[in-house]
Amino acid sequence: MRYDPPLLARALLRIALPGDLRAAITGDLEEGFRRIAQTPLELAAARRWYWNQTLRSLNPTLRLAAHWPTLRRSPRRIRIVPGDVMKDLLNDVRYGWRTFRKSPGFTLVVVMTLAIGIGANTAIFSVVDGILLRPLPYPEPGQLVNVWSDYTSRDGPLREWMGYPNFHDLKAEPNLFADISLYLDWGPTLTGHGEPQSVFGAQITPGMFSNVLGVEPALGRSFSPDEGVPGAQLVVLLSHRFWTTVLAQDPAVVGNTLVFDDEPHTVVGVMPADFHPPFLALADAWRPLQQSMAQHQGGRASALFRAVGRLDSGASLEIARARTDALGERLEREYPESNTGVGYALFPLRDDVVAQARSGLWVLLAAVGFVLLIACVNVANLLLARGTARGGELAIRSALGAGRRRIVRQLMTESGLLALAGGGMGVALALWGTDLLVSLAPAGTPRIDEVTVDSRILTFAGAVTLAAGYLFGVVPALKSSRPDRHATLKEGGRGADSGARKRGIRSALVVTQVALALVLLVGAGLLIRSFQQLNAVDLGFEPENLLTATISLPAVRYPDRDARYIFFTELEERLRAVPGVEHVGSTNSLPLGGNNGDTDFRIDGEPEPEPGQQIVWVRRATPGYLEAAGISVLRGRTITRNDDAQAPPVVIINETLANRYFQNRDPIGTRISLGTVWREIVGVAKDVKNFGVQRESRNALYLPYAQAPTGFLSLVLRTSVEPNSLMPVVRREIAAADPNLALAQLSTMNAVVRASLATEQFLTRLLSLFAGIALLLAAVGLYGVVSYSVTRRMREMGVRVALGAGGAAIGKLVVRGSLALVGIGAAMGIAGAYGLTRLMKGLLFGVSATDPLTFAGVTVVLATVAIAASLFPAMRAARVDPVSVLNSE
């Protein structure tokens, strides 16, 4: 009969024993076991013996593991022993927990600091991830491209929208696009559903959803190709949001009729709830864009439509770009008068729609990264100080036989616990912070609705937590685990600094912190200065006390120019009678309103320019508009009531146009043409920022509305009272003029100006917030180090006082010491900022990335805070009582 040693004990030994000794030891044990277990009676004794040996092996095995670095050189490695690591870990966790409960203040400060750092990082990362990193939520999103007209060689913006024929030729290219579609904003008024309301929508070529984006309606069907032909029956697809808010999720909506702009549209479907294409995120209604080569709006290169396409599965972006370039060159040759200087430009859809947000978001992510680093340095400094205070405890552990590795492991476990607590609170903070960021994000931030906190974000938070725990834990653990046993124990375990080395490290950490904080401060300072510059820009009009209302007249009820002219003239008369209104006027292009159509022009007596070489942006204005908006007329006269359809055509040009084309002569009286009609220049108006505060003014002119009426106008009211207070009256007057009109936008011009700077403001505020946190953390860190150094040097201070040094001199000594640290940190920070702020260049307006004023300013702020932070410890040092200090020794 053969007996075997107990299975469980053998398994335990297998795990516990280092590889190179496992065979020898288990062999010995088995031999011993068999020698005892000769008969069944002795089996129990043999098992007892084996178990005894097994359990006693755990402790020496641990010591073998401690020899790991030296044994590693032998051919077979010792395995780290999982069983014991777990046991130790549990012990360390329990011990750490007890330690933290003994010092709740310390624990709270550390956990909060980490929670702020980790929370801010997680929140900003969730936004960065949702906007910049995640692929668009469509099948094969990499094949989606935005297609623009490329006007690089013309006097316009680099990228423009597209004319229908140019689109048609692009679509006809074989094997280039799986499908490509056009779209156009559409802002109809919905009537027949309670109050008239304006709807934000788009007209799209029928294949956009099914073929380009690859999304089918949740209810009903997509558009069919024949619905995109001019004259086809009007149909509409609705957003889930519209279906919910306006139609109360009516399940029988498909087939019903809705009236948009007085025309009945048959509802063919409802899109899924999460469908918000990033380039049309706010759209609630889509109808087919009805265009054909036989019947289309605008010319070949008119920038009327925007285009988005899905590349053929065989076409890469590079191939597609090469082919569209070739096509563009061919069209230039075939249609020189429209296409000269016009090409195609393709951009990956995701990168293109988020381009405006990209640099700002990366700067924010870098900023919170800095905040976390500073937080880690702070915690590391606190742990170092604590390590010193715990020197006695650690020295005793070490004297009792704990190896350095063991102590390091214990300290790292404690750091890990702190990091975990901080990470947990950080995630809670991030959940709240992400919601806050999304709700505060400026309107129109692309893909903001796709920002969520999910497992991806939690993984990130976990990784950041681990990294932070290691980062702030490793230096204190290594330093504190090497206590000078003799010195510490000799001093009765009262805790002593193990000398200049540790002090050096703490100072280095504070210097790092100051440097990091300074970089952040410079970044925030530059954005603040840039924002000030933006607000100081001369807009060319007076935004104070200005109310605007945009009105779109349905073509069905206002078919001709006379009807539209009469409507607006009468409405302006009504509004002029409202008390508190000083001037009323209308335009088709509000200041800061952006794109309003450009055209070639020709000056009388000068040769006809090449197409696209001499371009002007056309605005229409009613009499009184320039006065109401506060746009001053620099020369000549303004638009009057006499400039009607029967009067000779006139035009008012802007400063830029006057300066560029009439350098040495008076433009007044000269005639210019926008096509067929010659118009006399009767005035020169001040430049108005139309394309954004940051942009240069372009050539522009004003046509009297009576001589070129459109269906779409914005009213502008100059008020003598708070403009918001007039909103109800204005609404009433418009409803009285036509009860079936919806007001697209009713807002004060100040709000429009603010909205145009909302992104910059948002970025500036967030970065300032992070810089503020960084400064606070750095100040706390500095305070900690200075205060600790004062405590340690109390005796020295006492001696100095005893020898006749005054309190002020002692205080100065302390402050000078801390300023030395700050000075080094600031110098490093300035050098770092000098290199890093260049990356922010694209975000700055009117201020250089290395603006000396900003650099000097934030250094002064930092120095002030540093002095304040070291003042309390300095005062404590100054009040030192030599007798009590020296007696306590």
Added chain:
Amino acid sequence: MAKGEYLGEFELVVMLALARLGGEGYGMSIHDEILQITKREVSIPAVYVTLTRLQKKGYASSHLGERTSERGGRAKKFYCIEPDGAAALRRSREMLDRLWDGVRLEVIR
């Protein structure tokens, strides 16, 4: 003189067991030898920890024997004393002799 030049107590016990076994020392035989002479049951892994340390100091060397079935097919790992180990043993003994010289325990008590 640094402490490393003398053997610790358990090191001394293991080295002397090795010396007594004369090249036949491996985990189990060392265990038996110590048990028989000192009436002390040692843990075999503890013996190996010490042997490993001694080997690192150059006091002992090891080689593998053949596999036997009574050991579950595992080879014995034999240890013998190296010249440095012999010297260390001698030093320890001389030191102990010197220390004992003139010690009269009843006086101390």
